[in-house]
Amino acid sequence: MSTLHRRQFVKLASSGLLIASAVPVSSALALPRLSKDKVGVALLGLGNYSTRLLAPALQATRHCELRGIITGSPEKIPEWQSKYGIPDKNTYTYGTMNDIANNDDIDVIYVVTPTGTHKDFSVMAANTGKHVWCEKPFAMDEAECQAVIDACSRNKVMLSIGYRMQHEPNTRHFAEYHLRQPFGAFTGFESYAGYAGSGREASNWRMQKAMGGGALYDMGVYAINGTRFISGKEPVAVSGYHEKSHPDIFKEVDETTIFTMEFADGTRADCGASVVRGFNYFKANCKEGWYQLKPMQSYSGVTGTASNGETLPAISAMQQTLQMDNDAKAILGTGPALVTAGDALRDVKIINAIFKSAKTGERILLDQ
Numbered sequence: 152m153s154t155l156h157r158r159q160f161v162k163l164a165s166s167g168l169l170i171a172s173a174v175p176v177s178s179a180l181a182l183p184r185l186s187k188d189k190v191g192v193a194l195l196g197l198g199n200y201s202t203r204l205l206a207p208a209l210q211a212t213r214h215c216e217l218r219g220i221i222t223g224s225p226e227k228i229p230e231w232q233s234k235y236g237i238p239d240k241n242t243y244t245y246g247t248m249n250d251i252a253n254n255d256d257i258d259v260i261y262v263v264t265p266t267g268t269h270k271d272f273s274v275m276a277a278n279t280g281k282h283v284w285c286e287k288p289f290a291m292d293e294a295e296c297q298a299v300i301d302a303c304s305r306n307k308v309m310l311s312i313g314y315r316m317q318h319e320p321n322t323r324h325f326a327e328y329h330l331r332q333p334f335g336a337f338t339g340f341e342s343y344a345g346y347a348g349s350g351r352e353a354s355n356w357r358m359q360k361a362m363g364g365g366a367l368y369d370m371g372v373y374a375i376n377g378t379r380f381i382s383g384k385e386p387v388a389v390s391g392y393h394e395k396s397h398p399d400i401f402k403e404v405d406e407t408t409i410f411t412m413e414f415a416d417g418t419r420a421d422c423g424a425s426v427v428r429g430f431n432y433f434k435a436n437c438k439e440g441w442y443q444l445k446p447m448q449s450y451s452g453v454t455g456t457a458s459n460g461e462t463l464p465a466i467s468a469m470q471q472t473l474q475m476d477n478d479a480k481a482i483l484g485t486g487p488a489l490v491t492a493g494d495a496l497r498d499v500k501i502i503n504a505i506f507k508s509a510k511t512g513e514r515i516l517l518d519q
Contacts, residue, residue, distance in 0.1 A: 190479040193219030193241070193257045193281075195248070195272055196264035197227050200286070204450065205263060206235065208471035214479035218256045221248045245272075252279040258482065259284055261313075265356040266363025270295035273310075277302035282309040282482055284475075288372045289495035291363055292503055296496040303492075311478045311488060312495035316373065316448055317380055318474040321455040321463040325435070325442055329383035334458065335438035339418050340382060342433045344373035344448050345407070345425030350400040357426070358404060365404025367502055371424030373448040375498050377433045378412060378420045381444075385497070386412035386420070390514045391505040396427055410505045 192215050194201045209217040219241035220231050228242050241256055251257055260276035261284040262269055270290045276283045283303055289312050290296045303310040316322050328334075345366065356362035357369065379385065391410030395401070407425035414420075423430060432445035440458035447453060450470065455463030480486030504515040 187258070187483070190215040190258045190282075190482050191218035191256045192216065192259045192261055192284075192475070193221055193243070193251065195221040195260050195262050195276065197222045197224065197231065198263065201263045204469070204471050205261065205475075206231075208469040209475060211469060211472045212476045212479065214476045214483060214485075215259070219243065219251070219254070221245065221251070221260065248275060249279060251281060257281055259479075262286060266368050267291055267356070267359075267361050269363075270298055273299040274302040277306045277308055277310070280306055280308065282311075284311050284313060284478060286313040287376075287495065287498075288363070288368050288502065289492065289499050291368075291499070293496060293500050296492070296499055300492050300496070309478075309482055309488070310492045311481070311490055312492060313474065314376060314490045314495065315470040315474040316377060316453075317490050318477050319453055319470050320466055320473075321453050322377070322381065322444060322447070324463060325444065325455055326381045326383070328435070328442065329381065332437070334435075334440035334442065337382065337384075337416075337418050338436045338438060340378050340420035340433070340435055341422075342374040342378045342420055342447075343423040343430040344370040344377075345423060345428050345430045346370070347429035348427050350397055350406065350427070353402070358401070360403040365401075365406070366424040366426045367405055367408045367505060369424070369426060370448075371408060371410075371422075371502060371505070372498050374420075374422040374424055374433075375412070375501050376494070377444075377447055378422065379494075379497070381433060381435065382414075382420075384414045384416075384418070386501065386517055387415050388413040388514055388516050389501060389504045389508055391508045392512075393509050394425075405509075408505065408509060410508070412501070 192209060194205060197220060206217055217235055220237060221243040223245050225244055231237055243251055259282045262272045262276060263286050264272055266288055269285050273283050273285045351358050357364040389410060389412050391408055393405045394407040397406055406427045409423045412420040412422060431447060431449060432443055433447040434441060434443035442457035444453055444455050452465045454465050477486060477489055481488040504517055508515045
């Protein structure tokens with residue numbers, strides 16, 4: 152998050168423009184079919200992920216288009232306009248984004264900002280009457296997740312979380328195996344997501360606890376959701392601990408977290424998340440064999456293999472293109488919503504339970 156980005160966010164928060172809610176969990180939302188051929192998307196936050204991945208991926212989508220931008224760094228606007236032909240009327244700052252309510256070009260606001268700001272920006276987006284796509288992880292805790300769910304329900308808009316791996320074909324292929332168990336019953340799982348590094352400057356949001364920095368929020372959500380999605384199981388307990396190899400650099404956030412998720416049938420998933428150690432795979436061990444994704448959460452190259460020789464080659468399309476097209480079809484009424492907010496909330500609950508375990512040294516039971 153740039154200095155300007157953070158300064159404007161704090162200003163909005165202090166002015167009362169960032170609204171939260173605490174009403175009960177809402178029921179599933181039935182959306183009217185949108186009478187358009189394509190969904191108009193505005194990216195909120197023009198950092199690395201929007202610049203290098205989402206904007207390029209939108210150029211290849213069939214069911215949505217990049218039509219607007221919302222940024223805390225107004226100096227970026229001319230370059231985006233030049234590159235993507237975005238008109239002046241579809242450019243906004245964080246202070247003017249409420250005006251998007253009157254813009255029929257925009258159907259969706261995609262929140263692509265630090266995790267610590269997801270709740271407030273997503274609620275603001277919902278209050279404009281636009282559908283909300285929010286990057287993962289959903290938010291910092293259950294209460295923040297619920298505030299967004301409630302805001303979207305009140306405004307009768309769709310809410311989807313950017314779990315691109317649930318749209319990735321090889322991941323979906325193996326996710327079907329828990330129904331027919333071609334290798335017999337599960338005996339356990341391994342799920343690790345991390346990249347090698349040595350940290351960033353203290354001013355970078357990824358090094359700040361309040362912004363949702365650290366390994367578990369950033370990478371742990373892949374290990375957690377990957378296991379839940381592919382196995383079809385929900386953990387009943389977790390335990391975990393933090394590894395410290397760069398204590399002088401990582402003063403607020405975790406650099407590596409190793410954790411275990413336990414399931415009701417006695418199986419367990421051994422997992423890890425790191426921003427200093429490189430590991431990237433999911434493996435399902437079964438009584439009569441195994442299958443795995445390696446890598447399992449990279450932006451490209453996700454490959455599947457199994458003990459019987461089965462190989463699933465990596466796809467050539469961008470995962471983000473598949474994700475946004477599927478989410479657009481759900482809005483247009485031509486396809487199902489693949490990722491639920493409740494699913495993403497569950498991951499955030501597990502993340503916070505792992506943090507609690509690492510702090511107390513205790514095994515934490517999860518409410519079902």
